Amino acid sequence: MFTGWIRGLLEALPSQCMVCHAWPGQGVCEACVNRFAQPQDRCRSCALAVPPGVAQCGQCIRNPPPLDRCLTAVSYAYPWSDLIAGFKFHQHPGRAGAFALLLRSAPWVEPALEAADKVLPMPLSSARLRWRGFNQALLLARQLAPEKTDPHLLLRIKDTAPQVSLPRSERLSGLHDAFAVDPLLARQIRGARLVLVDDVMTSGASLFAAARVLRAAGAAHITGLVIARTE
Numbered sequence: 001m002f003t004g005w006i007r008g009l010l011e012a013l014p015s016q017c018m019v020c021h022a023w024p025g026q027g028v029c030e031a032c033v034n035r036f037a038q039p040q041d042r043c044r045s046c047a048l049a050v051p052p053g054v055a056q057c058g059q060c061i062r063n064p065p066p067l068d069r070c071l072t073a074v075s076y077a078y079p080w081s082d083l084i085a086g087f088k089f090h091q092h093p094g095r096a097g098a099f100a101l102l103l104r105s106a107p108w109v110e111p112a113l114e115a116a117d118k119v120l121p122m123p124l125s126s127a128r129l130r131w132r133g134f135n136q137a138l139l140l141a142r143q144l145a146p147e148k149t150d151p152h153l154l155l156r157i158k159d160t161a162p163q164v165s166l167p168r169s170e171r172l173s174g175l176h177d178a179f180a181v182d183p184l185l186a187r188q189i190r191g192a193r194l195v196l197v198d199d200v201m202t203s204g205a206s207l208f209a210a211a212r213v214l215r216a217a218g219a220a221h222i223t224g225l226v227i228a229r230t231e
Contacts, residue, residue, distance in 0.1 A: 200228050
């Protein structure tokens, strides 16, 4: 109750747009959403940008991923790439609220959150969590759907090198057995509609590896949800 009251008070305070620094305004003002976050056609399975009228990219047609749907707000480009890096690596956890607002403005995100039984943040290894001090995916998930967010169902049981530094083949092999479902809570996943939240999607290797574990545990529908997608 007290935490919810504090959150409501903070959200009611005037803020500054983190893109153009307009004051007062939302975390991302309407002008910046219109300028830098216009919706575009994307593959329904991996959120890669595609030509108008194309539902899936060629890679997803050849090798269907374990996600039923994948949604993103923006491409990983200016100004979002620097802002996400600051959020993730330079101790700006307060940006989670602004990024959640940006995501909610993207097509199909609100319906996906409303339909979900559980919203699961991509877990960090214990070593990376100690180094960073917070899990950015968990902060984002709690801003998007606090009542549905569950950080305990999906576990990270194997640390891996930062995925952005690896070729695709090494990303895929390195993530083998990196995730698991808590066996004492697995019954909550059977037949459930899940939203799997992360900050950035590059090759999709991490999201896909986690989604396969959830699918094996009996999830009925899995939507991947990220702030930004690399091109």
